[in-house]
Amino acid sequence: VTVGFTMTPDAKPEINSIRLINAEGGTGAAVDRAYETARRAIIRCGSSGFGLPADKYDQWRGVEVKFNGVEVKFNATTKEIR
Amino acid sequence: VSTLLHYIAFCRTILHNRLSPKEAVKGHHMIHRFFALISLALLALMAPATAQEPLRIEIDNPNIEPDSPVQFSDWKAINAQALVTGSVSTAGDDQIVVKFRLFDVFSESQLGEGLQFVGSRAGWRRMAHKVADAVYSRITGEGAYFDSRLVYVSESGPKNARSKRIAIMDYDGANNQFLTTDQSIVLAPRFSPDGNRVIYTSYETGFPKIYVLDIGTVSRQILSDQPGTMSFAPRFAPDGQSVIYSLTTGSNTDLYKLSINGGAPQQLTSDPTIETAPSFAPDGSQIVFESDRSGTPQLYVMPSGGGAALIAFTKQNRGRFHIGVMNADGSGERLLTASFLDEGPTWAPNGRVINRANKSHKDHHYENPSNSRPACRSHGPVRLFGRAFQPKPLGYSRRRRRWRRRGWRHHHRRAGPQFGRVLQSDHRRPGAFRRRHLDPDARGPRDAGPTGRLAEHEPVLYRDHRRPCR
Numbered sequence: 195v196t197v198g199f200t201m202t203p204d205a206k207p208e209i210n211s212i213r214l215i216n217a218e219g220g221t222g223a224a225v226d227r228a229y230e231t232a233r234r235a236i237i238r239c240g241s242s243g244f245g246l247p248a249d250k251y252d253q254w255r256g257v258e259v260k261f262n263g264v265e266v267k268f269n270a271t272t273k274e275i276r
Numbered sequence: 277v278s279t280l281l282h283y284i285a286f287c288r289t290i291l292h293n294r295l296s297p298k299e300a301v302k303g304h305h306m307i308h309r310f311f312a313l314i315s316l317a318l319l320a321l322m323a324p325a326t327a328q329e330p331l332r333i334e335i336d337n338p339n340i341e342p343d344s345p346v347q348f349s350d351w352k353a354i355n356a357q358a359l360v361t362g363s364v365s366t367a368g369d370d371q372i373v374v375k376f377r378l379f380d381v382f383s384e385s386q387l388g389e390g391l392q393f394v395g396s397r398a399g400w401r402r403m404a405h406k407v408a409d410a411v412y413s414r415i416t417g418e419g420a421y422f423d424s425r426l427v428y429v430s431e432s433g434p435k436n437a438r439s440k441r442i443a444i445m446d447y448d449g450a451n452n453q454f455l456t457t458d459q460s461i462v463l464a465p466r467f468s469p470d471g472n473r474v475i476y477t478s479y480e481t482g483f484p485k486i487y488v489l490d491i492g493t494v495s496r497q498i499l500s501d502q503p504g505t506m507s508f509a510p511r512f513a514p515d516g517q518s519v520i521y522s523l524t525t526g527s528n529t530d531l532y533k534l535s536i537n538g539g540a541p542q543q544l545t546s547d548p549t550i551e552t553a554p555s556f557a558p559d560g561s562q563i564v565f566e567s568d569r570s571g572t573p574q575l576y577v578m579p580s581g582g583g584a585a586l587i588a589f590t591k592q593n594r595g596r597f598h599i600g601v602m603n604a605d606g607s608g609e610r611l612l613t614a615s616f617l618d619e620g621p622t623w624a625p626n627g628r629v630i631n632r633a634n635k636s637h638k639d640h641h642y643e644n645p646s647n648s649r650p651a652c653r654s655h656g657p658v659r660l661f662g663r664a665f666q667p668k669p670l671g672y673s674r675r676r677r678r679w680r681r682r683g684w685r686h687h688h689r690r691a692g693p694q695f696g697r698v699l700q701s702d703h704r705r706p707g708a709f710r711r712r713h714l715d716p717d718a719r720g721p722r723d724a725g726p727t728g729r730l731a732e733h734e735p736v737l738y739r740d741h742r743r744p745c746r
Contacts (some may be wrong), residue, residue: 198330245354246353246354247353247354247355250353250355253331253353254331254353255330256329256330256331257330257331257332257333258330258331258332258333259332259333259334259335260332260333260334260335260336261335262334262335262336263336264336
């Protein structure tokens with residue numbers, strides 16, 4: 195899913211602006227679920243601002259995030275510390 | 277497009293009007309202005325369009341491996357200057373593998389080669405500090421100090437029953453370990469250059485004596501045990517083979533040198549006054565020490581060969597304590613801190629950072645015998661900004677030095693980024709800059725002094741000033 199939103203000058207996402215732009219593959223219900231998850235992630239991560247430089251507001255005022263699950267792998271044999 | 281149109285218009289001016297190229301150039305200036313205006317208008321139209329283009333991010337793989345391509349434009353957008361990518365994974369039963377790469381975001385290039393550390397699980401903190409060390413030294417080009425340890429005196433208990441122990445800890449305060457019991461007063465611990473031994477003063481026998489403690493085995497031995505004397509303020513020589521210290525016999529204190537493996541001590545000073553707190557220059561050629569031979573405590577340098585060094589010291593002035601540094605010849609004194617109590621400056625191994633013991637005024641209120649709360653004394657690093665603090669060759673004339681200092685102050689007040697502008701606005705020496713241009717051959721060495729000095733030193737100073745936090 196590709197989710198678009200705009201940000202306030204203090205680098206917080208404007209919740210009303212979060213919208214689904216595009217979706218590829220998957221049924222309507224799966225798309226809805228992926229979009230809702232992405233929306234929650236954006237709101238939760240941005241609740242206290244993303245800490246972006248104010249002088250480049252033009253560059254990050256509008257954001258489009260493409261959440262692509264194709265390469266997400268779950269490898270149970272090697273445990274990784276992050 | 278604008279350039280191409282330019283060229284076509286220029287050729288047409290020549291062909292159609294049958295002008296000489298010189299006249300054509302004159303006419304061309306108007307066309308030039310015309311196209312410049314058009315270009316500006318085009319830019320003005322295009323600017324809002326580019327500004328409204330949203331920032332597009334694709335989140336496809338949550339694992340950024342050291343070998344993944346780096347999206348430099350994303351990191352530039354958030355003003356990141358350097359980027360470390362890496363991974364930590366386990367291998368075998370008790371091994372972790374740390375891989376990382378360091379990138380310079382603005383030049384879009386990798387700094388050095390990717391590194392991999394393999395170690396035991398228990399040593400993960402050490403490996404993290406090794407990575408920090410590698411990043412620090414690649415960015416600054418200097419030795420790092422994150423994978424280093426501090427030795428200090430741990431104080432606990434109320435003031436009238438204070439117990440003191442020698443302890444070591446990592447640079448960031450972790451892995452604290454006590455090396456002595458709290459039975460006797462201990463003072464001024466110092467690492468040996470290889471970091472395996474600690475030398476300190478203890479009142480175990482009732483009199484101050486110097487002890488050498490092996491960190492690995494936590495076993496200690498007395499260094500010099502001459503009956504009826506007191507020995508204190510020990511420091512290792514840079515080669516770790518000998519120790520300099522103060523020895524008091526009767527009422528006189530002098531400096532002595534002793535091999536770590538024993539032997540007879542060698543007397544370095546013989547004055548009726550108190551000579552103490554000796555310390556070697558990094559190259560071992562000079563010794564700085566404190567003496568009251570002039571009537572008040574002053575620092576002296578014992579010349580034993582050439583070389584210049586920086587001296588860190590504690591200064592008390594109008595009831596406040598300062599940590600300062602100065603050149604070995606006493607010039608260039610600069611106070612780095614000012615607080616209620618700052619003392620005991622020591623150098624980080626790379627010579628760029630000083631660590632000192634600090635006590636704030638607030639803590640002092642807690643330090644009275646009726647209050648059982650121990651005074652809080654913290655350690656904290658002081659960074660030395662700018663290469664102006666580095667050793668400078670001695671032997672420049674006094675006149676030149678004065679000019680350099682004036683340049684320094686002037687530069688600081690104006691803080692102008694343009695070096696040439698600072699020179700031109702130097703009201704104390706009008707004309708110096710212009711004279712240099714008009715009559716370069718006739719200018720004497722005196723005029724060359726100030727301009728030459730400034731040009732040599734200020735850009736370095738300015739560059740360091742711009743990146744104070746490392």
